[in-house]
Amino acid sequence: MAQDTVKIGLILPMTGPFASTGRQISTAAEAYMATHGDEVAGTKVELILEDDGGVPDQTKRIAQEMVVNEGVKVLAGFGLTPLAFAAAPIATQAKVPMVVMAAATSSITEKSPFITRTSFTLPQATVPLARWAADNDISKVVTVVADYAPGIDAENAFVNEFKNQGGEIVESIRVPVANPDFAPFLQRVRDAQPDAVFVFVPSGVGSAFMKQFQDRGLADAGIKLIGTGDVTDDDILNDMGDVAKGVITTHHYSAAHESAENDTFKQAFKDAGGDRPNFMAAGGWDGMALIYQALEKTGGDASGPALMEAIKGMEWESPRGPVSIDPETRDIVQDMYYREVKDVDGELYNVEFGKEEAVKDPAKAAKN
Numbered sequence: 001m002a003q004d005t006v007k008i009g010l011i012l013p014m015t016g017p018f019a020s021t022g023r024q025i026s027t028a029a030e031a032y033m034a035t036h037g038d039e040v041a042g043t044k045v046e047l048i049l050e051d052d053g054g055v056p057d058q059t060k061r062i063a064q065e066m067v068v069n070e071g072v073k074v075l076a077g078f079g080l081t082p083l084a085f086a087a088a089p090i091a092t093q094a095k096v097p098m099v100v101m102a103a104a105t106s107s108i109t110e111k112s113p114f115i116t117r118t119s120f121t122l123p124q125a126t127v128p129l130a131r132w133a134a135d136n137d138i139s140k141v142v143t144v145v146a147d148y149a150p151g152i153d154a155e156n157a158f159v160n161e162f163k164n165q166g167g168e169i170v171e172s173i174r175v176p177v178a179n180p181d182f183a184p185f186l187q188r189v190r191d192a193q194p195d196a197v198f199v200f201v202p203s204g205v206g207s208a209f210m211k212q213f214q215d216r217g218l219a220d221a222g223i224k225l226i227g228t229g230d231v232t233d234d235d236i237l238n239d240m241g242d243v244a245k246g247v248i249t250t251h252h253y254s255a256a257h258e259s260a261e262n263d264t265f266k267q268a269f270k271d272a273g274g275d276r277p278n279f280m281a282a283g284g285w286d287g288m289a290l291i292y293q294a295l296e297k298t299g300g301d302a303s304g305p306a307l308m309e310a311i312k313g314m315e316w317e318s319p320r321g322p323v324s325i326d327p328e329t330r331d332i333v334q335d336m337y338y339r340e341v342k343d344v345d346g347e348l349y350n351v352e353f354g355k356e357e358a359v360k361d362p363a364k365a366a367k368n
């Protein structure tokens with residue numbers, strides 16, 4: 001007799017302002033299964049996708065429903081930090097692993113011993129950038145971040161590290177998360193005349209930011225734009241136009257990353273109906289890779305504690321490069337790349353020009 005099917009409950013914003021995240025991750029998860037099959041260690045794997053619309057109460061309700069009524073063995077997805085926070089108590093109560101594929105606030109993995117992550121953390125991406133800025137003739141910076149947990153993480157990480165390196169923060173501005181009007185904020189930045197603006201906005205919001213950066217004449221005023229790679233998200237980068245050229249970001253995944261694993265990933269993503277995968281898609285693909293490898297290791301035992309033990313210390317070659325799961329924090333350890341937006345054969349890409357290797361979440365390292 002074949003063993004029971006292992007159901008993976010994928011909860012994502014498929015509608016609402018962050019639907020691009022849901023589309024990228026669900027396409028990548030389906031692409032992973034199309035490439036690797038739906039059987040692991042003699043066990044059938046089934047993916048169940050549900051739309052939470054980006055509303056935390058919905059995420060929690062769906063997670064509860066999935067584990068109680070549908071017998072889901074692994075919860076996955078979580079497109080935004082508040083959605084991951086909302087589901088965390090369900091993972092703890094049900095002892096069901098929760099694989100965070102998108103949300104990137106440092107503290108998420110501390111909300112339940114059943115949480116692991118295949119995206120990144122904002123401090124992980126930001127600290128290397130603050131060092132790069134200080135080393136590259138940038139001495140005065142205004143920070144602009146989305147006003148919620150990952151934005152605050154990014155602001156804190158940038159401000160602390162940049163000051164440690166002798167830099168000056170002229171002003172720190174926080175903007176609303178969804179549909180922000182950047183114009184008045186960017187006018188203030190222009191008046192403050194910094195060397196650079198550091199920006200974090202969640203995936204999808206970058207286009208609106210870049211348009212206002214252009215319209216307010218910041219580039220013409222000689223103000224550089226630097227940020228985490230969320231602002232030059234591969235999903236929307238190619239439509240940003242010339243204003244994006246030369247923008248320097250740090251992040252864990254670029255569609256332009258050169259490796260056999262990334263070629264396989266990009267082809268599978270296309271075959272599954274996607275266009276260009278972004279860092280969210282990479283988190284979705286790797287989340288599935290982690291679940292598959294954990295099931296392999298337990299011989300198909302999908303009980304929560306067994307899977308969590310298998311996940312700790314797991315290492316693999318991702319489309320982004322080598323990654324592992326820190327056994328102490330259950331958070332992802334990965335290379336952070338320095339990238340510049342360039343025209344590659346008529347399309348805009350984040351072209352990598354350097355990296356910091358095996359970066360752990362610095363926010364947790366500071367606490368431990």
Ligand code: PHB
Binds near residue numbers: 150
């Ligand atoms: C988050 O809400 O944690 C989040 C969302 C989108 C990003 C990064 C972080 O691009």
